[in-house]
Amino acid sequence: xxxxxxxxxxDFNEGCQWQVEAGDRPVALFKFEGKFYAMKNSCLHQGFxxxxxxxxxxxxxxxxxxxxxxxxxGKCLSTPGRCTKSYKVRINGENLEINMEEKG
Ligand code: FES
Numbered sequence: 001x002x003x004x005x006x007x008x009x010x011d012f013n014e015g016c017q018w019q020v021e022a023g024d025r026p027v028a029l030f031k032f033e034g035k036f037y038a039m040k041n042s043c044l045h046q047g048f049x050x051x052x053x054x055x056x057x058x059x060x061x062x063x064x065x066x067x068x069x070x071x072x073x074g075k076c077l078s079t080p081g082r083c084t085k086s087y088k089v090r091i092n093g094e095n096l097e098i099n100m101e102e103k104g
Pocket of ligand 1: 043044045046047048062063064065066067
């Protein structure tokens with residue numbers, strides 16, 4: 001699978017969130033306090049896209065029924081013990097890249 005180029009870093013502003021495609025799969029991408037975070041763009045509850053969620057600190061809240069996730073590691077804070085996939089993000093030259101192998 002490896003690294004997938006998402007776009008130019010200059011296109012991603014601080015404090016924003018996006019739905020992007022990496023390896024033909026939808027990913028929720030967040031930029032928070034200067035760093036990028038990526039996770040599967042699907043709520044564990046009923047699959048709502050988390051890129052449309054409400055962000056506060058390092059958490060995103062699914063707007064449909066309010067499940068909350070830590071986008072640093074994909075942990076679902078509303079259902080202890082459950083976790084969604086999160087992915088590594090890196091800056092390579094002027095590009096932003098996501099690795100679709102699950103974070104270790
Ligand atoms: S679909 Fe996300 S909380 Fe229900």
